[in-house]
Amino acid sequence: MRFRHAPEIWADHPTLAAGVLSVDGVSDRAAPDDAVDRYLERAQELLAAGPASALPQLQAWRRTFAAMGVKPTQYRCASESLLRRLGKDGTLPRIHPLVDLCNAASAAAAIPVAALDRDRVKGDLEVCRAQGDETYASFGGEVERPVPGEVIFADEAGQAHARRWTHKQSGTSIVRPETRDVLIVSEALHPGAAADVEALLTALAADLTRAWPGVTPRLTILTPERPVAELAG
Template sequence: MPLTLTVSDEVRELVPGFTHLVVEVHGLVNGPSDEASSALLDEAARRLAERLGDRAPHEDPHMAAWREAYGAFGAKPSRTRNSAEALARRALTDAGLPRINLLVDAYNAISVAHLIPVGGEDLDRIQGGMRLVRATGEEPFVTVAGGEETVEHPEAGEIVWCDDAGVTCRRWNWRQGPRTRLTEESVNAIFLLESLAPMTAGELEGAGAELAESLEKLSPGARITVRTPE
């Protein structure tokens, strides 16, 4: 059965324009970054620069909407940037985008090219369904600090993605936990594309279709399903 994803009423009331799309994939073959995945990132950076012109990433209307959403739950958007804005800023530097692994490179390229937050989770590491909620502040978030595993807790009211074991991503899409991240051993995954107005449904679907196409090229034979959760 497909993984269940739900968005709480509290989140919908706070940010009523939120929509998301899921690309669920089984039978992936991941591995180290290669020329193909690197080319995806280079092309994404080129498309980003063309899209922005002389503007900074946060001046794009979609990124401006995400900054407003972050402010709505108490985050400081100039210090705590959504994942798409953070990646876009890196893409425009001399260092460019990091090369992580085939799957992460693929979804990072879509995030940068379309200026949309995209996350990838290892389906086999998710416990139960995934939920987007406003945190109580008691939920565990397992992360790594100073090379050692540690447990943090979100702030009360913070928007987080979580499963039955705890928080999988803090501040909506700001920092993913290592427990469910995609590694070179991952074979089943879920990719989450998140949008706000003024991004249209067609633009969201276009980004999802492009990600599905990239994944098929990187991992021929994988079973790919694209859907919009209710």
């Protein structure tokens, strides 16, 4: 399995920074609570300093969504949605230890982080523009068709594992109790994004190693010159 961005994504978004972690052998029996609490405390400090929408990380995604014809106040990137929920509820819902860790880290950095069950992805996975014949399964089970030209995560079977780029993942490849092998993706567009994405994923790799003894996360930083991550499985 390979993960990559299509050449036109790199060409259209020259400030894009991206990286992936490939992790084998996770379970739902870990307890990364200390790391989750630490990240949530950091995210609360961001919110206390001013509105989330003013953060450069989120402003960059808002500009990008607007340029793609996606209304940024209707369809927010995942990290902005997490921060808004944290600001409203004071915490984030607990779903699965790995998802909880990724969500908290995403909120703390204000950078989107996606966690996908690799066994649910058919073949290679590419961030690309939709043809319009792909299928996207919502969390509720409804099947949608991405709009032609919309940026999606597409596999070789025509499944869209995310719509509107970093807005929302699909229900097809969400992390479940039985999930064992995971792909974690982080992307950003703001000034300094390359260093921030690498720092975020490096910290997450350390957290994963502590919470799931025996796992060895494999980090790949993607660039236009090295746009493909070769993954096991």
